Amino acid sequence: MPAHPKVLVLGGGFAALETAFLLRMRHRDDLDIRVVAADDRFLFRPNSIYVPFGADPGSLLVDLNEPMRRHDIDFERGRVVEVDPDGRLVTLDDGERFGYDKLVIATGADTSPDEIPGLAAHAATIWTTDSMLDVRRRFESVRDRVRAGERRRVLFLVPPNNKCSGPLYEIALMFETWLRRNDARDRVDITWSTYEHGYIQAFGPRLHEHVAEEFAGRGIDGHVEEAAVEVGAGEVRYADGSARGFDELIAFPPYVAAVRYPALDSDERGFVATDPGTRLAAGHDDVYVPGDAGDFPIKQAFLAFLQADAVANHIDAGLRGRDFDQPFDPVSMCIMEMLDKATFAQVPVEVTGDPDRPVRVRPDGNGGYKVGTSPVWRLGKKMLGFSVPMRFSAGEPFHAGRAWQAMDVGIKAMSAMLAD
Numbered sequence: 001m002p003a004h005p006k007v008l009v010l011g012g013g014f015a016a017l018e019t020a021f022l023l024r025m026r027h028r029d030d031l032d033i034r035v036v037a038a039d040d041r042f043l044f045r046p047n048s049i050y051v052p053f054g055a056d057p058g059s060l061l062v063d064l065n066e067p068m069r070r071h072d073i074d075f076e077r078g079r080v081v082e083v084d085p086d087g088r089l090v091t092l093d094d095g096e097r098f099g100y101d102k103l104v105i106a107t108g109a110d111t112s113p114d115e116i117p118g119l120a121a122h123a124a125t126i127w128t129t130d131s132m133l134d135v136r137r138r139f140e141s142v143r144d145r146v147r148a149g150e151r152r153r154v155l156f157l158v159p160p161n162n163k164c165s166g167p168l169y170e171i172a173l174m175f176e177t178w179l180r181r182n183d184a185r186d187r188v189d190i191t192w193s194t195y196e197h198g199y200i201q202a203f204g205p206r207l208h209e210h211v212a213e214e215f216a217g218r219g220i221d222g223h224v225e226e227a228a229v230e231v232g233a234g235e236v237r238y239a240d241g242s243a244r245g246f247d248e249l250i251a252f253p254p255y256v257a258a259v260r261y262p263a264l265d266s267d268e269r270g271f272v273a274t275d276p277g278t279r280l281a282a283g284h285d286d287v288y289v290p291g292d293a294g295d296f297p298i299k300q301a302f303l304a305f306l307q308a309d310a311v312a313n314h315i316d317a318g319l320r321g322r323d324f325d326q327p328f329d330p331v332s333m334c335i336m337e338m339l340d341k342a343t344f345a346q347v348p349v350e351v352t353g354d355p356d357r358p359v360r361v362r363p364d365g366n367g368g369y370k371v372g373t374s375p376v377w378r379l380g381k382k383m384l385g386f387s388v389p390m391r392f393s394a395g396e397p398f399h400a401g402r403a404w405q406a407m408d409v410g411i412k413a414m415s416a417m418l419a420d
């Protein structure tokens with residue numbers, strides 16, 4: 001490594017910012033850090049679930065120019081199109097090129113609605129804040145038509161190859177609460193249909209039980225192992241020849257990598273093969289891929305943070321000539337919002353290699369498998385929605401410093417009391 005190594009970070013989301021800000025916190029002036037991102041605003045995507053129920057999409061954005069300037073990080077707005085790991089060069093769509101000593105690829109995932117014929121034409125899909133505004137328009141139309149005396153059928157759909165189903169569960173459960181609060185629940189049939197073997201399959205059998213109980217209590221007609229293959233006007237068709245009708249369809253499409261890197265070993269969806277503990281790209285010792293862009297089967301911001309921490313720690317250990325002793329340990333955490341209460345889950349997982357069930361719960365995992373439901377967990381969700389954008393707008397990593405220590409203690413105390 002040269003005396004003043006260059007770290008180039010691609011992306012401006014959870015994994016990119018956590019890596020860049022953590023490295024800067026540890027190395028004030030012996031590291032050149034450059035971040036290249038397609039957008040100069042960070043989107044706190046987890047809170048976009050509130051947009052269909054009235055939240056302002058603008059409130060989810062953090063301008064990155066000032067925090068980057070303050071922490072002496074070169075920040076370029078630009079779209080990466082190619083990585084040449086042999087030449088250690090990254091090319092943008094305007095032809096500009098950047099060299100590096102260490103490269104961190106954190107360009108995340110994208111959705112691919114066109115994989116299911118008819119989905120884009122007939123469904124409102126969740127992903128961008130604009131698509132969430134479309135969901136809001138449809139929910140409001142359901143409410144208004146029901147108030148005018150009509151009956152409506154709303155179908156929520158997770159098709160195969162979606163890798164982050166949790167947010168759609170939240171939106172379906174929030175919708176049910178919202179309808180009740182708007183005196184419009186009675187004449188709406190809510191149906192849930194997923195390709196998964198269990199509800200929020202990635203988070204194991206206990207979360208399935210909690211969701212099944214919520215669905216039953218709220219009169220949501222839930223179905224698993226339904227693989228959608230096609231959508232027509234008012235009808236979803238499945239691999240086994242069956243079909244379900246709808247008046248409104250809300251879907252979370254299949255996932256693909258936001259950017260494909262042909263020079264790196266990747267799966268058919270473009271997710272880059274990585275070493276489990278360091279998140280180094282397979283076969284490379286200077287290219288890391290934390291977050292949704294890599295091949296970890298669950299795509300989640302919480303796990304993106306943990307992967308970014310491992311990347312920053314690995315680079316840091318190399319610079320200081322120390323052993324690397326903090327590999328990525330996949331203990332996921334999520335808070336599932338329902339508007340009247342929320343379910344917390346802490347889930348230690350391990351990768352199985354089976355594409356049908358790509359992860360399973362580790363019963364002996366660090367901290368254990370914990371699940372709990374309470375209105376108080378909504379506070380935990382609010383705390384996260386406040387503290388992550390606040391830390392990033394200050395140019396600080398989320399998982400470091402006193403703010404994180406306080407929050408970590410708070411979450412542990414809450415989970416000791418409100419989950420088992």
Ligand SMILES: Cc1cc2nc3c(=O)[nH]c(=O)nc-3n(C[C@H](O)[C@H](O)[C@H](O)COP(=O)(O)OP(=O)(O)OC[C@H]3O[C@@H](n4cnc5c(N)ncnc54)[C@H](O)[C@@H]3O)c2cc1C
Nearest residue numbers: 011012013014015038046080107108167291292300301302
């Ligand atoms: C509705 C919804 C709710 C969610 N809720 C939760 C939740 O409650 N908890 C949770 O843990 N996870 C949640 N997730 C998942 C979470 O948002 C993602 O896992 C997380 O954003 C992944 O972080 P990342 O840094 O890998 O990618 P991203 O956050 O997607 O960031 C990717 C970055 O790369 C940039 N980029 C893309 N292409 C290029 C390019 N060509 N050149 C340069 N830059 C590029 C993008 O502009 C962006 O800045 C939710 C997802 C959705 C859709």
